[in-house]
Amino acid sequence: MIHARKLTRSFKVKGGTIEAVRGLDLDVEAGRPVAFLGPNGAGKSTSLRMLTSLLPPTSGTAVVAGVDVVTDPAGVRARIGYVGQKTSAGEEYRVRDELVTQGCCYGLTRSAARRRADETLDLLELSPLAKRTPTTLSGGQRRRLDIAMGLIHRPRLLFLDEPSTGLDPQSRADIWQHILRLREEYGTTLFLTTHYLEEADTMAERVVIVDHGRVIADGSAEKLKGDLAGDLITLRAPDEREAARAARVAARFAAPDAIETDRTTVRVRVTNAGEVLPDYLRVAESAEVEIVSAETARPTLDDVFLALTGRTLRESEQEGGDA
Numbered sequence: 001m002i003h004a005r006k007l008t009r010s011f012k013v014k015g016g017t018i019e020a021v022r023g024l025d026l027d028v029e030a031g032r033p034v035a036f037l038g039p040n041g042a043g044k045s046t047s048l049r050m051l052t053s054l055l056p057p058t059s060g061t062a063v064v065a066g067v068d069v070v071t072d073p074a075g076v077r078a079r080i081g082y083v084g085q086k087t088s089a090g091e092e093y094r095v096r097d098e099l100v101t102q103g104c105c106y107g108l109t110r111s112a113a114r115r116r117a118d119e120t121l122d123l124l125e126l127s128p129l130a131k132r133t134p135t136t137l138s139g140g141q142r143r144r145l146d147i148a149m150g151l152i153h154r155p156r157l158l159f160l161d162e163p164s165t166g167l168d169p170q171s172r173a174d175i176w177q178h179i180l181r182l183r184e185e186y187g188t189t190l191f192l193t194t195h196y197l198e199e200a201d202t203m204a205e206r207v208v209i210v211d212h213g214r215v216i217a218d219g220s221a222e223k224l225k226g227d228l229a230g231d232l233i234t235l236r237a238p239d240e241r242e243a244a245r246a247a248r249v250a251a252r253f254a255a256p257d258a259i260e261t262d263r264t265t266v267r268v269r270v271t272n273a274g275e276v277l278p279d280y281l282r283v284a285e286s287a288e289v290e291i292v293s294a295e296t297a298r299p300t301l302d303d304v305f306l307a308l309t310g311r312t313l314r315e316s317e318q319e320g321g322d323a
Ligand SMILES: Nc1ncnc2c1ncn2[C@@H]1O[C@H](COP(=O)(O)OP(=O)(O)OP(=O)(O)O)[C@@H](O)[C@H]1O
Pocket: 011, 012, 013, 018, 019, 020, 038, 039, 040, 041, 042, 043, 044, 045, 046, 047, 195, 323
């Protein structure tokens, strides 16, 4: 579905050049939803705009839905759907009419476009709003209309640029339900950008993390968390002396830089806490180390980002906020 090689984009700005995307290599097969995740300014939108043929790359190649983005941009646009950050519907016409017009722009006959518009309104639960104008819709409803606009020609591949940004948590959850239904109903391959870690974690089957225009991790959320961050075991000792002894026992199970002691708390990163903790507790007991409590936690994607960059995603958002 997507095959990009060394895709690069720089922008000339006053006082220099911004390298927004620095050599993107990416292969996406049909089926699994992919989340393109990264802090503000990481290069997500620029990558998406190149893959959807809206922005020519400075160098590199991309074949999307079987078509080269540079030599046949119109061919790419005919085969994909794109839901950008800005709303795509106009202000004046009714919701259904907007969709019918969009369908006609994609070459459908007027009657086929009407049929498609009704099906799409139904799928996105917009039918009761068909006669309203887009300006009267709520943020979440308007976002659903944007998705409907991107879907009218039934693309096999749909790009969504931050589909849930700016919505309240309830509307975000609702948008997600609708997005995931597209895959069930039409087998649409979804490729979306987000900076909501939790969404990428729970909704996408593959997460591609970008930072400063480069891919820094690629895999299922589970795999990235297992490989890069590891599970966290938190042990509490009654005093600092026992904590130091607990840390010494931990050294039998984890590398020195995976063990951190903070007064009476010892944190240990391991690949599989479920296996390690019972063994650890057995050894600690036979060494008469007193442990008050022990708990395990799965890492988050933010832990993955931290392990890779030394920064949390939130810190990076602040750095890149005015980029
Ligand atoms: N038209 C442009 N002219 C100059 N610089 C640009 C342009 N478009 C993007 N950039 C810069 O390129 C970098 C990447 O921007 P991009 O919008 O791709 O990031 P992003 O990861 O999508 O961020 P966000 O999450 O905030 O949308 C940023 O430093 C941005 O300021």
